[in-house]
Amino acid sequence: MIYASRTKHLKPEGAYQVLAKANQLEANGREIIHFEIGQPDFETFPNIITAGIRALTTGFTRYTSPVGMYSLREVIAEDCGRRRNIFIKPNEVVVGPGAKPALFFSTLALIEPGDEVIYPNPGFPTYEAMIRLAGGVPVAMSLLEENNFSFDSESFDRMINKQTKLIILNSPSNPTGSVISQADLEHIAEKAIQFDCWVMSDEIYARFVYDGSVVPSIASIPGMQSRTILIDGFSKTFAMTGWRLGYGIMPKELAAKVGLLMMHSVGSTAEFTQYAGIEAILGSQKQVDETINEYQRRRDVIVTSLNTIPGFSCQIPQGAFYAFPNIKNTGLTSSILANLILEKAGVALLPGSSFGEFGEGYLRFSYATSIKNIELGIARIRDVLGN
Numbered sequence: 174m175i176y177a178s179r180t181k182h183l184k185p186e187g188a189y190q191v192l193a194k195a196n197q198l199e200a201n202g203r204e205i206i207h208f209e210i211g212q213p214d215f216e217t218f219p220n221i222i223t224a225g226i227r228a229l230t231t232g233f234t235r236y237t238s239p240v241g242m243y244s245l246r247e248v249i250a251e252d253c254g255r256r257r258n259i260f261i262k263p264n265e266v267v268v269g270p271g272a273k274p275a276l277f278f279s280t281l282a283l284i285e286p287g288d289e290v291i292y293p294n295p296g297f298p299t300y301e302a303m304i305r306l307a308g309g310v311p312v313a314m315s316l317l318e319e320n321n322f323s324f325d326s327e328s329f330d331r332m333i334n335k336q337t338k339l340i341i342l343n344s345p346s347n348p349t350g351s352v353i354s355q356a357d358l359e360h361i362a363e364k365a366i367q368f369d370c371w372v373m374s375d376e377i378y379a380r381f382v383y384d385g386s387v388v389p390s391i392a393s394i395p396g397m398q399s400r401t402i403l404i405d406g407f408s409k410t411f412a413m414t415g416w417r418l419g420y421g422i423m424p425k426e427l428a429a430k431v432g433l434l435m436m437h438s439v440g441s442t443a444e445f446t447q448y449a450g451i452e453a454i455l456g457s458q459k460q461v462d463e464t465i466n467e468y469q470r471r472r473d474v475i476v477t478s479l480n481t482i483p484g485f486s487c488q489i490p491q492g493a494f495y496a497f498p499n500i501k502n503t504g505l506t507s508s509i510l511a512n513l514i515l516e517k518a519g520v521a522l523l524p525g526s527s528f529g530e531f532g533e534g535y536l537r538f539s540y541a542t543s544i545k546n547i548e549l550g551i552a553r554i555r556d557v558l559g560n
Contacts, residue, residue, distance in 0.1 A: 182305045186298050187527025191511070195521035206550035208538040209521040211347060211495070213412040218460045221411060224452035228445035237444050239436035240428065241268025241420070245447045249420055252454045253405065256379075257390045259398055261422055267431045268420045268450075270442045272377055272406035275421030277303045278434040279402045280339070282427060283371055284309040288338035291329070295497075295525055295532030297347050297375070309338070315531040318488065318499060322351035326360050333364050340365055343375040344388060348528045348537040349497045350472075350490020352382065355389045362394045373402045377419075378493040380410050380461065383469040388492060392422075399424055409494075410461060411453045416446045468494050471540040471547060478551035479538070483558060494541045497525065501534040503558070511536060518553040 246266040254261040286308030294313035344353040406419025479487040484503035507524035525535030
């Protein structure tokens with residue numbers, strides 16, 4: 174059989190591949206410590222679950238608008254606008270089953286074959302996949318450790334040109350945990366305006382920031398809201414990965430186009446999950462704050478522990494819940510080392526190469542797990558590499 178050429182470049186996400194292998198080892202009786210999957214280990218907060226159950230039992234199980242219920246979009250607009258000090262209208266919000274539809278459909282609505290898209294590398298694998306699927310030309314912006322894994326202004330200036338249609342940002346970053354500084358964002362904004370580019374700012378980890386810091390948003394820079402697609406969702410912040418609820422915020426004309434793509438693909442997002450989303454935003458944020466404090470404690474433990482492993486060197490991530498240690502001094506590729514650690518230590522993690530060519534020489538650890546598991550997992554790795 175011959176399949177459409179647009180699917181030739183598609184590859185599975187590394188996290189799901191490693192998870193499947195780890196699950197198979199567990200089925201065979203091995204005890205595995207999981208650092209591979211970027212999923213909060215907390216249960217969805219009780220008030221959100223109660224709201225979802227109430228919506229189900231009340232009969233909120235019908236189709237909704239393809240762009241989401243107005244009441245939810247209104248709440249999202251107010252909350253996101255307040256947090257980023259911008260004014261957002263409900264008709265600029267598109268709700269979907271997770272954040273990926275907003276990523277994909279915004280790209281499909283903007284990119285013509287041959288358009289160039291600058292994206293972070295190492296970065297979330299879906300970025301390159303959606304660029305290629307739209308017929309765009311992916312231009313990898315290497316995130317260098319010596320630059321705190323942020324955009325390098327000189328490299329960026331060499332890449333951007335009149336063919337550039339879209340710039341993708343992810344801050345805090347998956348997999349590095351880095352935060353793009355206000356100064357770097359202002360430089361990117363200046364160039365985006367100069368070359369008349371769109372910016373897609375993936376801010377799914379925006380509330381996962383530590384040491385009292387705040388994550389700046391490029392949408393808050395004067396002149397940028399009208400050319401920015403802001404991506405966010407409920408999966409990480411509210412431990413709602415399985416509820417599938419996310420959104421994009423964009424100019425209303427683009428939101429209408431993305432809404433049509435939603436209509437002809439997913440149809441609409443589950444009604445009861447949207448009611449749960451309203452409760453997530455309007456309800457108490459105490460548990461969100463508590464879990465973020467717990468993630469900071471875990472971050473401090475895992476970074477300290479990783480830096481005791483011979484051949485490992487790990488910067489302190491500013492946000493998200495990933496550590497991205499440099500393992501070049503081990504003399505092994507990231508893929509070989511990740512497989513060795515899984516097979517010999519029973520610890521599942523991801524090679525940096527899963528996030529693009531510039532991720533080689535690193536490993537990604539998700540510290541969305543208990544401190545007990547972190548300490549046990551790192552001890553196992555240290556033992557195996559010591560031998």
